[in-house]
Amino acid sequence: MAAAGAIVAAIGAVALPAALARQTQTLPAYLQSFPDFNPAITAQMPGDVDPGLKAKLEQAQQFPRVQREFDLYSWQMFLALNWPTNDAGQAAKTFTDTSFGSPHWTLWQSSPEIFQTDGATPSACGQGATRKLATTRTALAKPISKGLPAFSAAAVKTDHRKTRFLGVISAVGELNASTQLSEIGQAFTGPLIDQNGEFVFYEILIDPNEVNYICANSLYNINGQVAFSQNGTQSVSMPWGDASQDWSGVFELKLAWRIMTKKDDLSRYYTMPAVVMDQTPKGPKERSVTVGLVGMHIAHKTTSSPQWIWSTFEHVDNLDVDDVANPNLKPSFYDPNCQICTVNQLPQQDSNGIYPRIPVQAWRAAPIPSDKQALNAQARAALASLGSVFQYYQLIDTQWPTSPGTPPTPYTTGLPGSVANKPGGQPTPTFLTNITMETYFQGGAEEACNAQEGVPNSVNCLNPPSTPNPAASPQIWTSPMNNSGTAGLPGLHTQIFGTESCMGCHSSAGIYSSYTPATPTAPASSTKSGQLTGDFSWLFSQKAAWYAGTTPKAATPAKPKKKG
Incomplete structure (x- = not known):
């Protein structure tokens, strides 16, 4: 771990702005060494990133440090989720006390x-x-x-x-x-x-x-x-x-x-x-x-x-x-x-x-x-x-979304927004994959329409025409300046770099809006709601099964809360 120690020392040398340094006493424990990782780890799981620190960093246009706040929050979630906990939900005093619980x-x-x-x-x-x-x-x-x-x-x-x-x-x-x-x-x-x-x-x-x-x-x-x-x-x-x-x-x-x-x-x-x-x-x-x-x-x-x-x-x-x-x-x-x-x-x-x-x-x-x-x-x-x-x-x-209120960019609007802002919210980074979970999404160069939402079925993304129709401009996306600073339109068959986006993929999730069970003469049929209707969870449309008994009475939707 000698190399790791050198990196820690190098990052630790970065000066924390005075205003942020004064604020550390009000920050949660995992941010006490910001922008570094706090080695005095805890089992706390705050419900969100610290809003005050995020606002100050954004106001100072220190956007890489905003990303660091989210990355530290990721590590805190990882620690809190893996912290030994007994059956009553109480966390062990130390992270390594595995005898206390799973x-x-x-x-x-x-x-x-x-x-x-x-x-x-x-x-x-x-x-x-x-x-x-x-x-x-x-x-x-x-x-x-x-x-x-x-x-x-x-x-x-x-x-x-x-x-x-x-x-x-x-x-x-x-x-x-x-x-x-x-x-x-x-x-x-x-x-x-x-x-x-x-x-x-x-x-x-x-x-x-x-x-x-x-x-x-x-x-x-x-x-x-x-x-x-x-x-x-x-x-x-x-x-x-x-x-x-x-x-x-x-x-x-x-x-x-x-x-x-x-x-x-x-x-x-x-x-x-x-x-x-x-x-x-x-x-x-x-x-x-x-x-x-x-x-x-x-x-x-x-x-x-x-x-x-x-x-x-x-x-x-x-x-x-x-x-x-x-x-x-x-x-x-x-x-x-x-x-x-x-x-x-x-x-x-x-x-x-x-x-x-x-x-x-x-x-x-x-x-x-x-x-x-x-x-x-x-x-x-x-x-x-x-x-x-x-x-x-x-x-x-x-x-995470850098602009939560921004709606998705339609595929007809062109590149780069139709891919980079597919789910809305202007996510950063554009792509995020786990090699064990999105192995086969990591193809590198691909047709833009593979990463866009709402592209008609008539558009064959896997086998595009030799002459793009409608014409893609440019046909290969190598720089935002390819079009003299204008967005590429329509971008359906433009070659781009693509892997997968967590927000982009999950924004497509919906729920069942109609269902007709199979009969001896016809297969089951169904319809699902569209983009953004499944609240970014694929569980509803991928995991649910048809109820074995009588269709339940229409449910009264629970009112959403901003606090869980």
Whole structure:
């Protein structure tokens, strides 16, 4: 960690403006060393970034330091979520006292508990609005994903806070051990296979604030969403976090886990026992394994960021290792001995719908910014001094809206706004991806229409005409000055750099507005609401299932609150 110490010293030498220095006594603990990482870490989870510091920095036009405030907030969320917490929700006195309890997020509901495969009312909805913590997993008696069998009775009896129950093998959609890719019908859906030939498994956790909102509005199944829409409310509006109220606002957490083998150094990973539904030629098979955390994606809706704050973390060994300092280590998702291997290619199923266990050569299209690397060095040094395994994790970046009131830029308006401001709010950075969760979105050069909203189906983005029609000007976007300072129009087939945007992708989420069940003579049909109507959560349209009983009475939408 000598190099990290040098970076810490260099950043520490940056002078803090006098006005901001005087304000530090009013800042939360995690900002006491601003703009540096405060090594005296705490379990506090403020509901938002500090508004006073943000306003002062913006007024002084110190925009890189505004980004630093959001990055420090990302690290604070990461620490608070992973802080050992007992069943009553009390945090341990120290971050490394794992005997006190499991990470805070293990108290939250998993998405299959709320969006059940039979559309049933979640047991959490019967606990009333004062329900705070999830301590049971009664939904595990049912399959956690359509097409999978339920876990065995012996597995379900294990400590649910200390065991992961996993079956989904794609971060996009519901691909699992029994599902063929053709049944998903969604681009970029496929498993990530590590260098040991094992699938990466995914899960989504939902905090109590969001669970309470979902229950209050019966949004946990399709017909509840239809009733919500028919009652005159087309848009979901969940609670906002406020800096003055800890744990306020809604949170969603996506985790990526890889199966640990004898080839792996478990001391470098946060690990948990897990029961997984793995794919075999004979169908899904339950396996008891140890999994290591390789990706954590935190989404949080706040007063400063109604388009949500998006923070994404990865394990430091995902793509690269220091093989001089650690000669026995190998990257989890990259083979350094095959530098000509094609990167980020979707695995292909065989004729039986089985994925051969061929590793994916993963590659990061947008490098981790240098300021993030410097901050990570500080945070990792502090965690290493505590002996915490989380010293082996790093922040990739934080995306947030710089102008929350700005509406989305229509695709017809042209570049760069139709891509850079697709979700509204003028997000920064434009793109943000996690290599374990958006592997196949990282293609580099692509057609602009792949990253725009509302492009007609008649426009073929994957196979554009040799002569763009309507004409793209310019045809290759290499500089904002290509058009003498004017926006490129219409930009549909212009070649741009693109990966994925958390805000951009999630802005497209909606809810079901109509649904007709399948009959012996016709398939099911449905309609969904449009952009910005799902409050940046894909859970409603991707995870909900049709209710198995009578369609419920139209729900009265709960009034949104600015404080969770």
